[in-house]
Amino acid sequence: MSRLLVRLVPLALALGTLVVAPSVAVAGDPCFHSFDNRPATSTGSTSQVVLGDCVFTPTVTRVAVGTTVTWRNGSIQAHEVVGSNMTWGAHDKHLSPGDTIGWTFDEAGVYGYTCMIHPGMTGVVIVGDVAAAEAPADQASAVPSSNEVGASSTTEAADDAGADGLASPTIAAGAGIGGLAVGFALAALLRRRNQSPAG
Numbered sequence: 001m002s003r004l005l006v007r008l009v010p011l012a013l014a015l016g017t018l019v020v021a022p023s024v025a026v027a028g029d030p031c032f033h034s035f036d037n038r039p040a041t042s043t044g045s046t047s048q049v050v051l052g053d054c055v056f057t058p059t060v061t062r063v064a065v066g067t068t069v070t071w072r073n074g075s076i077q078a079h080e081v082v083g084s085n086m087t088w089g090a091h092d093k094h095l096s097p098g099d100t101i102g103w104t105f106d107e108a109g110v111y112g113y114t115c116m117i118h119p120g121m122t123g124v125v126i127v128g129d130v131a132a133a134e135a136p137a138d139q140a141s142a143v144p145s146s147n148e149v150g151a152s153s154t155t156e157a158a159d160d161a162g163a164d165g166l167a168s169p170t171i172a173a174g175a176g177i178g179g180l181a182v183g184f185a186l187a188a189l190l191r192r193r194n195q196s197p198a199g
Contacts, residue, residue: 056123
């Protein structure tokens, strides 16, 4: 009996690890910001956004119609600036440290963007007198122009509750505990199966 238990416990732990490892990998993303550790949302009328280590600064930029917003990579990592749903931005161009790229926003609207390399990096450009919470859902006519990249606006504003698309630490812990429970249940099932009388 104890010999079987000695065999089943490592199996249960191995199965639990298979479920826990992906959760830990998500939570260990260098750009993952837990709910308590997110960079503060900043606003400014500046037309330059600095790409830092896993954060756009400012994360919310308000500009007038016709303003060119410039993104400068101020970190030691490569980054991208890609509009929501890949409708505008440099989705085919990595910005090396020190590189800059810019777009002119000719229409009022709310333009969300992210770094496709680091999905935890998100930001938004609010063009004109549009309040982020009041942006209409049908602003497909708003088009930033520059670098021969067309775009349509988005009503997705950066928010502090899961905008990065990654699992929270609570979800990661829950998935890990669930994996251990599945592993132990499987071990118990195998133990019961081996204890059944033959024949």
